[in-house]
Amino acid sequence: MNNIIEVKNLDFVYPDGTRALKDINLIVPSGQSIGIIGPNGAGKSTFLLHLSGILQGKTGQIVIDGVNIDSKNLKTIRQKIGFVFQNPDDQLFMPTVAEDIAFGPLNLSISKGEIPELVKKALASVKLNGFEGRSSHHLSAGEKKRVALATVLVMTPKILIFDEPSANLDPRTRREFIKLIKNITATKIIASHDLAMIEEITDQTIVIYQGKKAAEGLTKIIINDHSLLESFGF
Amino acid sequence: MEHSFIDKYSDRDSLLHRLDPRVKIICLVGFIILMVLTPPQYFHVFGQYFLVVVALLAISRIPFWFFIKRSLIVIPFVIAIAFFIPFFKEGRTAFILDLWLFKLSVSYEGILIFWNVLAKAWLSIMALILLSATTKFSRLLKGLEKLKFPKVLIMNLSFMYRYLFLITDEAQRMGRARNMRYFGGQFFRQLKVLGNMIGSLFIRSYERAERVYAAMCARGFDGTARTINPLKIQVRDLCFTVIFSAILMFIFVGWYI
Ligand SMILES: Nc1ncnc2c1ncn2[C@@H]1O[C@H](COP(=O)(O)OP(=O)(O)OP(=O)(O)O)[C@@H](O)[C@H]1O
Ligand SMILES: [Mg+2]
Numbered sequence: 121m122n123n124i125i126e127v128k129n130l131d132f133v134y135p136d137g138t139r140a141l142k143d144i145n146l147i148v149p150s151g152q153s154i155g156i157i158g159p160n161g162a163g164k165s166t167f168l169l170h171l172s173g174i175l176q177g178k179t180g181q182i183v184i185d186g187v188n189i190d191s192k193n194l195k196t197i198r199q200k201i202g203f204v205f206q207n208p209d210d211q212l213f214m215p216t217v218a219e220d221i222a223f224g225p226l227n228l229s230i231s232k233g234e235i236p237e238l239v240k241k242a243l244a245s246v247k248l249n250g251f252e253g254r255s256s257h258h259l260s261a262g263e264k265k266r267v268a269l270a271t272v273l274v275m276t277p278k279i280l281i282f283d284e285p286s287a288n289l290d291p292r293t294r295r296e297f298i299k300l301i302k303n304i305t306a307t308k309i310i311a312s313h314d315l316a317m318i319e320e321i322t323d324q325t326i327v328i329y330q331g332k333k334a335a336e337g338l339t340k341i342i343i344n345d346h347s348l349l350e351s352f353g354f
Numbered sequence: 355m356e357h358s359f360i361d362k363y364s365d366r367d368s369l370l371h372r373l374d375p376r377v378k379i380i381c382l383v384g385f386i387i388l389m390v391l392t393p394p395q396y397f398h399v400f401g402q403y404f405l406v407v408v409a410l411l412a413i414s415r416i417p418f419w420f421f422i423k424r425s426l427i428v429i430p431f432v433i434a435i436a437f438f439i440p441f442f443k444e445g446r447t448a449f450i451l452d453l454w455l456f457k458l459s460v461s462y463e464g465i466l467i468f469w470n471v472l473a474k475a476w477l478s479i480m481a482l483i484l485l486s487a488t489t490k491f492s493r494l495l496k497g498l499e500k501l502k503f504p505k506v507l508i509m510n511l512s513f514m515y516r517y518l519f520l521i522t523d524e525a526q527r528m529g530r531a532r533n534m535r536y537f538g539g540q541f542f543r544q545l546k547v548l549g550n551m552i553g554s555l556f557i558r559s560y561e562r563a564e565r566v567y568a569a570m571c572a573r574g575f576d577g578t579a580r581t582i583n584p585l586k587i588q589v590r591d592l593c594f595t596v597i598f599s600a601i602l603m604f605i606f607v608g609w610y611i
Contacts, residue, residue, distance in 0.1 A: 174571060174572060198574045199574070201572075202572075205565070205572075209520055210565040211569045212516075213516055214516070215491065215512050215515060218582065222581075223570075223573055223575075223580075224573035224574055226580035226582065227574030227575055228574055256516065257520070271573065275573065
């Protein structure tokens with residue numbers, strides 16, 4: 121099995137001096153689902169932003185599907201990686217759902233004739249058929265989450281990144297959303313405080329604590345190691 | 355929270371709602387230009403313009419009182435600008451206002467100019483409301499885009515429309531949080547609090563903008579705005595344009611003869 125993500129010695133300091141990541145190493149085999157857990161402020165979101173090249177550290181190296189992330193090949197990287205942000209209001213910035221879903225494919229220079237069909241398929245895959253003309257700010261939280269997922273799925277990424285996918289959802293919407301994520305076949309990286317969801321979806325879990333990778337292993341083992349979790353504030 | 359202030363009633367269904375936004379924009383601009391070019395003394399022509407607006411209003415199924423109320427918004431501005439013209443414009447005296455200390459004479463020419471400004475502004479705003487109340491904001495922007503409006507401007511407007519309500523919500527929540535702990539008085543301290551609130555609202559919006567930009571980049575944004583075009587001119591659009599222009603020309607040429 122080849123490795124789709126390789127992170128070596130990643131360090132990151134925010135401009136205001138906060139050291140958010142310290143010497144992170146990670147190898148993800150293709151097709152695996154990885155959970156990232158850790159207390160508030162541990163650096164989970166910061167790490168995910170690095171994987172998609174939105175933030176770039178000065179030291180360390182990230183290789184995605186054989187391509188080394190740097191500012192020249194971001195376009196290739198972004199074709200491979202889909203990022204579902206924590207707050208769908210940040211992700212849905214166009215006036216209508218259809219325009220939002222079309223945004224990514226248009227940037228990948230897919231021809232305009234194919235786009236309506238792609239939009240329709242993406243909406244069907246998140247079970248929101250017929251939502252094309254709706255405006256994003258009149259959707260419910262669950263619908264927004266699913267449209268946000270559709271905007272990413274439409275680009276058929278090899279890797280999907282989720283930051284807190286189950287936050288702010290009611291129990292039923294949460295279950296439905298988890299089911300949707302489970303059924304996607306891409307490599308998945310999921311950061312969350314929702315341990316039950318991590319256990320349900322992911323194969324491997326890493327624990328990030330104060331910017332460092334504190335533990336790593338099979339999800340089943342990590343989630344059930346209560347003394348380990350307790351020592352990291354769970 | 356649900357808001358739809360800018361394009362209230364735009365999700366109803368009528369002939370006007372279904373028209374292509376480009377057609378509506380062009381007809382609106384045509385209407386306003388012809389009306390502004392009409393000399394003010396042809397009162398009956400303005401009556402006819404008004405009838406056109408009323409007819410469109412009837413077709414559009416926008417509630418009458420909503421329409422009137424919203425159209426009155428311009429009146430204070432018009433009056434602020436044009437109120438003194440009747441007193442200062444030289445010409446034949448219409449009547450003399452006898453105030454206790456001094457006398458003011460009002461000229462016919464002045465009244466005519468006042469009427470000119472008032473009628474044209476009011477008719478223009480009514481036509482504009484017909485457009486904005488029958489067109490979803492997103493479609494309006496699409497129409498402007500297709501009419502070769504600058505893309506940057508369109509993007510800015512669309513972000514404004516998308517995030518205006520979120521920012522309003524944020525401001526409301528902050529206001530509520532303050533009111534929970536505010537027990538009256540202390541006017542100057544309140545001003546300071548208000549300043550802090552505006553500041554933090556600005557920072558939150560700024561940070562949101564950064565997150566939105568990150569989300570755009572994650573989906574391959576490289577500085578060029580690319581958009582889809584769901585608009586198609588249909589038979590009804592052509593029919594409307596032809597009939598509407600014919601009526602307008604008929605009215606406009608009418609005052610010549
Ligand atoms: N834009 C920023 N500028 C400066 N410091 C930041 C910025 N964003 C995050 N940080 C800091 O970096 C550290 C890691 O933050 P990060 O958001 O990655 O944590 P997290 O694990 O995602 O937390 P949470 O579970 O609350 O989402 C925190 O100490 C945070 O204060
Ligand atoms: Mg986070």
